[in-house]
Amino acid sequence: MELTAEIAAIRGGGGxxxxxxxxxxxxxxxxxxxxGPEGTGDADGAPSGLMSAVTGGVRWLYAFTDEDALARFAAERGDAGREWAYLSVLGARLTDALVPMVGGPAGVVVNVADADGSMLFPPVCGIVPDAYAVDAVDAERSGAF
Known part of the structure; x- marks a missing residue:
C-alpha cells in the first residue's frame, strides 16, 4: 500500500x-x-534550507507525497505562480539524517495542505532516532532507562 493509502486508513480509524x-x-x-524575501535559502533553522515551521517548540519539516500535493500547498499559501525547488528524499533519510541536523525537537508533516490527507510524524521513538526523540529524553529523565 502507498503512503497516502496508509494515511487514509489511519485517519479513517483503521490502519x-x-x-x-x-x-x-x-x-x-x-x-x-x-x-526568503530576497530569494535566499533562509529556512530559519531548518537543515539545508528546507522549508519548515515551528509550532509548540517542534520544528516541522514539510514533505509531500507528489507534485500535486506540493502544488496544493503552494496554492494555499497564495504562492502557486512561482517555481518550487525541492529535494526528493526517502522518509527514512529525512528522519534519520536531516532531523538530527535541526538542533532541537523536529518531526515531519506530510501533505500539510490536505485537510483530510495530512499526517504528522512527531519526534518520538520509532519515528526519529532515539537520541532525538522527545519521549526518550523524558523517559531517560524519569529513570526508565
Whole structure:
C-alpha cells in the first residue's frame, strides 16, 4: 500500500501505525526548499534550507507525497505562480539524517495542505532516532532507562 493509502486508513480509524511508519520510511517524499524575501535559502533553522515551521517548540519539516500535493500547498499559501525547488528524499533519510541536523525537537508533516490527507510524524521513538526523540529524553529523565 502507498503512503497516502496508509494515511487514509489511519485517519479513517483503521490502519496499522507500524505499517504507516514503515511506508513513510520507504516513500520518496518531496521536501521544498525555503525561499526568503530576497530569494535566499533562509529556512530559519531548518537543515539545508528546507522549508519548515515551528509550532509548540517542534520544528516541522514539510514533505509531500507528489507534485500535486506540493502544488496544493503552494496554492494555499497564495504562492502557486512561482517555481518550487525541492529535494526528493526517502522518509527514512529525512528522519534519520536531516532531523538530527535541526538542533532541537523536529518531526515531519506530510501533505500539510490536505485537510483530510495530512499526517504528522512527531519526534518520538520509532519515528526519529532515539537520541532525538522527545519521549526518550523524558523517559531517560524519569529513570526508565
Amino acid at each position: 496499522d501505525p507500524a505499517r504507516l511508519v514503515g511506508e513513510f520510511r520507504r516513500s520518496v517524499l518531496l521536501v521544498p526548499f525555503a525561499v
